[in-house]
Amino acid sequence: LGIGEKKLDELLWQLEMALLESDVALEVVEEIKREVKKNLLGMSRKEAKEAVERALKEAISNILKQSEGDFFSQVEKAEKPYVIMFVGVNGSGKTTAIAKLAHMLKKKGYSCVIAAGDTFRAGAIEQLERHAKNLDIKLIKHDFGADPAAVAYDAIEHAKARHKDFVLIDTAGRMQTNINLMEEMRKIKRVANPDMIIFVGDALTGNDAIEQARRFNEVVGIDGVILTKVDTDAKGGAALSIAYAIKKPLYFIGVGQDYDDQIPFRADWMMERIFG
Amino acid sequence: NFGDALKSAFRKIANAPFIDKSLIKEVVRDIQRALIAGDVNVKLVLEVSKRIERRALEEKPLPGMSNREHVLRILHEELASILGKGRELPLKKQRIMMVGLYGQGKTTTCGKLAKLFQKKGMKVALIAGDVHRPAAYEQLKQIAESINVPVYGGGKTAEKTVKEGLEKFSKYDVIIIDTAGRHALEDDLIKEMKNVAKIANPDEKILVIDASVGQQAGKQAKAFNDAIGITGVILTKMDGTAKGGGALSAVAETGAPIVYIGVGEHMEDLEKFDATRFLSRLLG
Ligand SMILES: Nc1nc2c(ncn2[C@@H]2O[C@H](COP(=O)(O)OP(=O)(O)OP(=O)(O)O)[C@@H](O)[C@H]2O)c(=O)[nH]1
Ligand SMILES: Nc1nc2c(ncn2[C@@H]2O[C@H](COP(=O)(O)OP(=O)(O)OP(=O)(O)O)[C@@H](O)[C@H]2O)c(=O)[nH]1
Ligand SMILES: [Mg+2]
């Protein structure tokens, strides 16, 4: 007689808890459970017991597979200047991620221009100025309160004129519930016409990660993701939630505050973290 | 969405002629899902739901109370007992130290608190105790200028900056100390925080936590509390969609009440904490 649904639920319970405690959003965990149960129903109890962990890992790696991608193979052959716009909610680590990427690009021999597109928050322009100075990279900025789209445009014109390889556009943090700020983000995209829009997510985030990624994707379209603060011992289940929500490559994870603390994302590393 | 999960749970129970064990189990499962989706700590959810299940079966509904009201009342009581009441900061001469993880809103909240005390007629000053983040002093300086409050900063170490700032502002009523973001595993930053707390001997040590923080909330809150002792919690970014379930763990681990919530980026975006409103929002 095949294993029943109730028994299957019991088998899955521990693994379900492990995922939830790793900050995988509830909606994603329930979808994974549905997938696994579909594959296990009808097996004998003994077979199911042996297959359950493997089936779970397979369901998860299928989600993560959709978010694998190599940043450099994506950009190296592309026409230059290659324009990247960074977006995300307040405090997620956008400005720091830009500095780290600029550092990485410079080490690989590329030239960069950074656009100080956060003209709203106290000290935002100065924060980028400090990074640009540390890294010896050109920063384009306007006055506090200026139009972010104008700063982006200015930086792109500069990059074209001086044959720079990359333009990295910083933007202000914003809540996906703020209609005006979502509209402002759309406007910056319209003016800058970026080659890539990167969503910067915070590994400390719980279930809201899905909501954020979905909404930002709806408004401007996300091409890639960077997940920050993975070094804070957050298991990083948000990686799974975001991958599930928008199915876009997770290019890098942030593992600290230094310029070298941003490394390529690998699915097997994530599996090890959740199950290891 | 989980507001619907709970509505359906209570529809089941409302239409039942009497409460039985399997129905309660079903309703509790829906409650669990709502709480987990709201970022409440998973182990805490399991604990609370066991209690709700037991009480729903053992206790008689109060006279005139429907099945649904019976379970809802128990649910609210259980969560409210963890959360406690809000507490506003007293209007007295004091030093307030702000701590927390990266990007939670500490620096911004320093400004909001400063504005709040200033409006009540007190002499307020700010100390830029974050010497690590690029332009942290600059950020606090601009915030201070916008609300017309003096600020001290620019020292080489956090300890030195705080010591000098306290000397400079000795005649002030309320001194608010900003500190750098840090997390539990960074020994030297935890040590720095302990040193600053020793030097400043603050009346209030406030843990600033983002409403969207997930399962890490309790663990990190415990680490901050073990290090310096937390006296209050401020939950920021409640103007988003996040439910703030992590706050339950932060309160449970620190024993400290929530003192305010942040509802935006401007200096006036600070509200008193209302436990009832928080819970009805958490439960969708
Ligand atoms: N530990 C750790 N901290 C990080 C990481 N990435 C960013 N941070 C810290 O997070 C805080 C916020 O970083 P920012 O780069 O200012 O974040 P942001 O998204 O630009 O913030 P807003 O512009 O205000 O929305 C800073 O203290 C950073 O040092 C990371 O990977 N690990
Ligand atoms: N929408 C919203 N944004 C907020 C709130 N509180 C702070 N912020 C924003 O969150 C971001 C981070 O705020 P900060 O005050 O720099 O955070 P922090 O804790 O000092 O960051 P670190 O010093 O890097 O650890 C900024 O963009 C703030 O404007 C809030 O209640 N609502
Ligand atoms: Mg920024």
Ligand SMILES: [Mg+2]
């Ligand atoms: Mg700060």
